[in-house]
Amino acid sequence: MSAVQIQNLSTRRLAGLCLALSLGFSAAAQERYQLSFHGIERSVNANGNETRRAITTRTLIRDWSNRAGVSNYHNLVLAFHRNVDSRGDAIEVVNRKTGEMVTTVFPLFFPESATSSTARTVKQKRFAYVYNLYHSEFSRGTAILNERLSINRQGVTNRFIVSGEMLWYEIPEGAKPLRIDTGTFKIGRKLK
């Protein structure tokens, strides 16, 4: 196995990612849940010392909205977008009042799942590849999600719960050096 093989294969899996997610899928049928995130970003500063920075729901909203050219964070929340397309889910910044999608933070694509189901419940342990739309040549991390879907007697979903853990990195950009990150998240209420 050569290094080139690794890159080529990883790249192929991601064909069309940028297009699909950047062209505003907010008009499509939505199933989004408010999400809270806690993590740690580690790096080395200009003095050569290791740094540690908390990653929170708020910092993700701020950082990724800024990248998208949005500086007014009023009403912005993190959302878990279930089945954003056939490739999987995504964590997004959305306006909770208007439902408008501001930017995609983490596509969680190409899931591989272990599943158990009864007439009323579906449980999944789900592995997914984490992408970064600004550097989408190949995945930049992974996530493991614990999902539980409850179905009522009419066969309609009445509860959906997800929690997850992520490992990922961010490549150097401008003055920002390589950052290696870990984090956990869980979802709350469904967004309208």
Place this chain on the structure above:
Amino acid sequence: MKLKSIGCVVIGLLLLPLCGSAQSDSQYWVLSYRGTATSSGDKKLATRKITENDFIRDCATNSGASTDNLALVLHFNANELGDTLEVVNVNDPNLFRCEVFKLAYTFEGSAPQTYTNSAGTVMKRFAYIYSSDGGHSRGSIIIDRRESKRGRNPKITGKLQYWLGTWDENVSDPNAIVCAGTFKAVRALDLP
């Protein structure tokens, strides 16, 4: 080589930490592993605990070998792509070596996903996990190495997420096994 050894002994009488640091140059570290593997089940997910003994037993069974003297090790800079997780004979890895995962943190055209502080006492690394069945990433790992101030062995820990099953470019494996785990180095493998 002889001079180095003698130097270490003589200096060691006065300054033990320096001799201790020679041990931390080892490329092989025996690991203790704690994790889970989750597969599909009828009414509930089937989750089993995984330890280093599971990797050792699998490697031995596949090779028709005894598990005597075998250990799970982290092999730093094992190849041009990065590190490996291996099961080896602790007396001599050339007697038995079973590669569990390639841990690729550097490859052609990509900067290494690793940083070291200026003092050289902290190293953190993100790597893609590759199994022996091809060039597709199966997951990710973050390795953390911190040198001891007292000249003892460094503290080496890791966190992994990966999946096992049949790779298909377009379809998820219905029998995927989703795995997560952590490890810590318990000792360096002192080789002749």
